[in-house]
Amino acid sequence: MGRSRIEDKAYTEPHSIVEVASKTLSSYPHLVSVTAVHDEKEKSIELIYTFSDFRGALKNISTRIPEDKKTLPSIASVAPAASIYEQEVSELFGVAFDGNPFTGKRVLLPDCFPNDVHPLLRNVKQEDLEKVVAGCMLGEPQIYVTGSSRYSAESVILLPFGPYHPALKEPERFILVLEGETIVDVIPKIGHVHRGIEKIAEGRTFLQDLFLVERICGICSFIHSWTFTLAVEELLNVKPSKKAEYLRTMIAELERIHSHVLWIGLLGYWTGFESMFMWIWRLREKIMSLLDLLTGNRVHKSFIAFGGVRRDVTDEKLNTVAKTIAEFEKDYKKLIDEIMSYEPLVERIKGIGMYNAEHAIRLGAVGPMIRATGIPYDIRKVEPYGAYDEIDFNVVTGKGGDVFNVTMVRIKEVLESINIIRQCIEKMPRNENPVPKTLVIGVVKEGEAVARTEAPRGELFYYVKAANSRNPHRVKIRTPTLANILLAADMLKGYTLSDVPVIITSIDPCFSCMDRALVVDKNHNSVFFVDFNKLRKENKRIR
Amino acid sequence: MALIFEWIERKLIARIQWRVGPLLTGFKGVLQPFYDFAKLLLKEEVEIEGMNTYLADFSIILYVLSSVLGLLFIPLFVSTSLYSFNEDFIVVPLTFALSAVAQTLMGLSIQSSFTVVGTGRLVVQYAMYESLLLITLALPFMQCNTLSMSDIVKVQSRYPILLVQPLGFVVALIALLAKLEKPPFDLPHAKQEIAAGWMTEYCCRRLAFIQLGKDLEMVYGVALITTVFLGGGQGPMTYDFPWLYPIYFIVKMIIVLLLLVILQGMAVRVREVFMPQRLWERGIIMLVIQAFILFILKDVGLI
Numbered sequence: 001m002g003r004s005r006i007e008d009k010a011y012t013e014p015h016s017i018v019e020v021a022s023k024t025l026s027s028y029p030h031l032v033s034v035t036a037v038h039d040e041k042e043k044s045i046e047l048i049y050t051f052s053d054f055r056g057a058l059k060n061i062s063t064r065i066p067e068d069k070k071t072l073p074s075i076a077s078v079a080p081a082a083s084i085y086e087q088e089v090s091e092l093f094g095v096a097f098d099g100n101p102f103t104g105k106r107v108l109l110p111d112c113f114p115n116d117v118h119p120l121l122r123n124v125k126q127e128d129l130e131k132v133v134a135g136c137m138l139g140e141p142q143i144y145v146t147g148s149s150r151y152s153a154e155s156v157i158l159l160p161f162g163p164y165h166p167a168l169k170e171p172e173r174f175i176l177v178l179e180g181e182t183i184v185d186v187i188p189k190i191g192h193v194h195r196g197i198e199k200i201a202e203g204r205t206f207l208q209d210l211f212l213v214e215r216i217c218g219i220c221s222f223i224h225s226w227t228f229t230l231a232v233e234e235l236l237n238v239k240p241s242k243k244a245e246y247l248r249t250m251i252a253e254l255e256r257i258h259s260h261v262l263w264i265g266l267l268g269y270w271t272g273f274e275s276m277f278m279w280i281w282r283l284r285e286k287i288m289s290l291l292d293l294l295t296g297n298r299v300h301k302s303f304i305a306f307g308g309v310r311r312d313v314t315d316e317k318l319n320t321v322a323k324t325i326a327e328f329e330k331d332y333k334k335l336i337d338e339i340m341s342y343e344p345l346v347e348r349i350k351g352i353g354m355y356n357a358e359h360a361i362r363l364g365a366v367g368p369m370i371r372a373t374g375i376p377y378d379i380r381k382v383e384p385y386g387a388y389d390e391i392d393f394n395v396v397t398g399k400g401g402d403v404f405n406v407t408m409v410r411i412k413e414v415l416e417s418i419n420i421i422r423q424c425i426e427k428m429p430r431n432e433n434p435v436p437k438t439l440v441i442g443v444v445k446e447g448e449a450v451a452r453t454e455a456p457r458g459e460l461f462y463y464v465k466a467a468n469s470r471n472p473h474r475v476k477i478r479t480p481t482l483a484n485i486l487l488a489a490d491m492l493k494g495y496t497l498s499d500v501p502v503i504i505t506s507i508d509p510c511f512s513c514m515d516r517a518l519v520v521d522k523n524h525n526s527v528f529f530v531d532f533n534k535l536r537k538e539n540k541r542i543r
Numbered sequence: 544m545a546l547i548f549e550w551i552e553r554k555l556i557a558r559i560q561w562r563v564g565p566l567l568t569g570f571k572g573v574l575q576p577f578y579d580f581a582k583l584l585l586k587e588e589v590e591i592e593g594m595n596t597y598l599a600d601f602s603i604i605l606y607v608l609s610s611v612l613g614l615l616f617i618p619l620f621v622s623t624s625l626y627s628f629n630e631d632f633i634v635v636p637l638t639f640a641l642s643a644v645a646q647t648l649m650g651l652s653i654q655s656s657f658t659v660v661g662t663g664r665l666v667v668q669y670a671m672y673e674s675l676l677l678i679t680l681a682l683p684f685m686q687c688n689t690l691s692m693s694d695i696v697k698v699q700s701r702y703p704i705l706l707v708q709p710l711g712f713v714v715a716l717i718a719l720l721a722k723l724e725k726p727p728f729d730l731p732h733a734k735q736e737i738a739a740g741w742m743t744e745y746c747c748r749r750l751a752f753i754q755l756g757k758d759l760e761m762v763y764g765v766a767l768i769t770t771v772f773l774g775g776g777q778g779p780m781t782y783d784f785p786w787l788y789p790i791y792f793i794v795k796m797i798i799v800l801l802l803l804v805i806l807q808g809m810a811v812r813v814r815e816v817f818m819p820q821r822l823w824e825r826g827i828i829m830l831v832i833q834a835f836i837l838f839i840l841k842d843v844g845l846i
Contacts (some may be wrong), residue, residue, distance in 0.1 A: 146549060158656060159656045159657070160656065166738060178660070230578045254787065272727065272729065272733060273726075273727055274557055274560065274726070275560045276807070278560035278561055278562060279560065279561060282561050344727070497660065
């Protein structure tokens with residue numbers, strides 16, 4: 001569970017996709033992802049639309065378009081969430097979607113990227129892409145400040161919120177159209193750290209990819225590698241031992257605590273309550289040192305392996321975890337009680353960024369965002385993976401969408417995670433060996449698999465296609481932030497500039513993937529890539 | 544003195560937030576603000592396209608000088624200041640206005656989106672805090688029937704005005720936070736919303752002097768409140784040993800600073816729309832009550 005091999009795809013003709021999609025949406029209201037796979041032998045691109053209901057059933061609808069005529073009607077009219085997924089496909093594969101609201105804009109790739117290069121097509125080589133990117137970095141810098149010509153009147157101010165902005169942890173751009181202090185429109189532009197992890201993954205073996213996907217996110221790194229592992233294990237028909245399942249669950253929950261606590265602290269920072277930020281982050285250190293104790297690293301844990309975990313955890317360490325978690329729970333409850341009873345803070349977040357459940361579903365929201373409206377959609381419950389089916393826990397829901405409810409959902413989920421960790425330690429079988437005999441898996445037989453997990457930010461979706469080789473044929477990643485971004489931009493309208501940081505970040509945004517450093521040397525008019533060995537030589541601190 | 548006050552403030556706010564604050568430069572990091580200032584001075588000045596450099600330089604000088612001008616009229620070392628004249632309270636609104644004008648000019652000498660929004664917020668905020676701060680400061684002078692700084696210090700040799708006007712003191716502290724753009728009223732340069740607001744485009748020497756101006760403004764504000772509400776350096780034995788006067792003065796200033804820092808540490812930034820509500824609805828009511836009490840006491844003849 002949590003993973004499945006794609007066997008029953010419903011094939012349709014490209015021109016009837018809108019009809020089929022609208023029919024499917026009545027029973028499967030949540031559009032999970034739009035996956036495109038290029039087949040260079042058959043000279044065609046396959047598009048897989050994955051739908052799900054809120055009880056764990058998945059439906060895949062597939063359609064094929066020829067390589068030389070890449071047009072297709074957009075389903076954004078029936079499922080608004082599709083607009084951003086379709087735009088991603090259209091930029092990376094060059095497929096044109098008729099009627100997509102983003103058509104003609106660049107959302108993911110840099111503005112200077114040439115229009116005729118589509119990076120994820122199989123016949124585009126990675127080395128060539130590096131040259132293309134390097135060439136476009138040397139061009140004149142693009143200045144984004146002016147938005148669309150609709151807002152040329154003097155009464156409005158176009159305020160660039162990002163890409164580098166003190167409120168955002170990662171680069172991301174929203175152009176805010178202000179009338180006085182009120183926001184009239186928001187123009188988003190994401191993908192400032194788009195590094196083409198999906199492309200790189202195709203050029204590496206499955207084992208290397210396990211470490212690559214972990215580096216997509218610096219906060220929820222473990223859940224990425226776990227989801228990838230779930231999909232690959234499905235292709236390999238491997239089942240990890242019980243103890244490994246429990247250990248994975250425990251690490252994932254520790255990571256959820258650390259991610260949520262990080263977010264709650266940052267909420268203080270965004271509302272200008274810096275003391276709260278400092279207090280809460282101090283608590284979080286306890287969890288970070290637990291992760292260090294269990295896996296050997298604080299952030300990129302590299303703890304998982306196909307068919308198990310990479311190292312065993314002794315009983316002694318488990319006892320330390322139990323003790324520290326109890327301490328953490330006590331401190332956390334006390335601090336949160338004090339903070340959430342503080343009137344000015346509650347006033348700042350209550351009733352800000354209102355949205356309703358229907359709207360959230362239409363825009364494809366996932367995770368705490370959708371649970372705050374009262375829909376108990378949690379992959380851990382509806383499609384249990386790991387050890388979640390043997391653990392007794394509640395899905396936390398809120399009473400209506402706004403920043404306050406999202407905060408309360410996250411606060412309560414931390415307590416629920418503490419409960420899960422405690423049960424993991426109690427129920428874990430102690431005498432098993434969770435480490436698989438070999439880490440290397442070699443050639444993987446042909447097949448397609450999808451995996452879904454509940455990352456701290458919401459539903460995480462992976463699609464892996466293997467084609468009898470050491471490398472995957474295609475890895476598709478749909479992160480929860482991409483699903484939530486449309487809702488975030490929509491929530492902003494009508495609120496004031498003071499609310500922007502709180503609303504944008506209420507989805508807990510996280511865009512990051514970086515594989516290597518790109519150095520631009522303006523003086524010598526050259527661009528070169530630094531690989532790890534060179535970095536190691538130049539910088540003695542990296543060993 | 545201004546920079547040492549910055550160090551005290553940074554250290555205290557760090558203590559509230561479970562941090563250590565400046566630590567390495569000098570004893571417990573006491574030299575850190577000096578180091579920051581010197582470092583900014585040594586940096587290469589960046590000329591930004593479209594910046595009116597003359598206006599920027601002029602307004603920065605004006606900003607620093609406005610607080611210095613105010614400090615000249617405050618009796619810091621003896622109960623009569625060097626430049627005092629009979630109605631020297633009149634200088635206070637002048638200095639407030641000068642520093643606000645200087646800040647506005649600084650913001651507008653380069654017109655980027657951030658500075659424009661930041662300056663807009665600054666002007667709105669100035670319109671709100673100034674009336675409050677001036678009324679709170681005026682009430683003690685009304686109590687003493689004088690307009691002179693030295694007189695108000697002398698009057699308080701028996702007891703500080705704080706005992707009669709506690710509400711006025713509280714409002715003065717809050718309005719001072721708004722004037723100094725400290726949390727919760729740091730809207731004009733709320734970094735999570737509009738980067739550094741009106742000073743987004745400044746760096747290097749100009750930024751160094753803006754920081755110095757801010758520190759001086761803080762010292763001036765704190766000194767003013769100390770003089771008006773706490774009786775300046777008046778205290779036990781000052782009549783016999785005049786050298787105690789500046790010591791008392793500094794101790795009292797540090798106490799006022801501590802109160803300011805505690806208020807800051809607890810603060811959640813107000814939303815722009817709540818500004819008038821926070822400052823006026825509560826502040827004005829407190830002031831009216833304070834004035835009422837004051838006039839009754841005066842009528843009865845207790846003071």
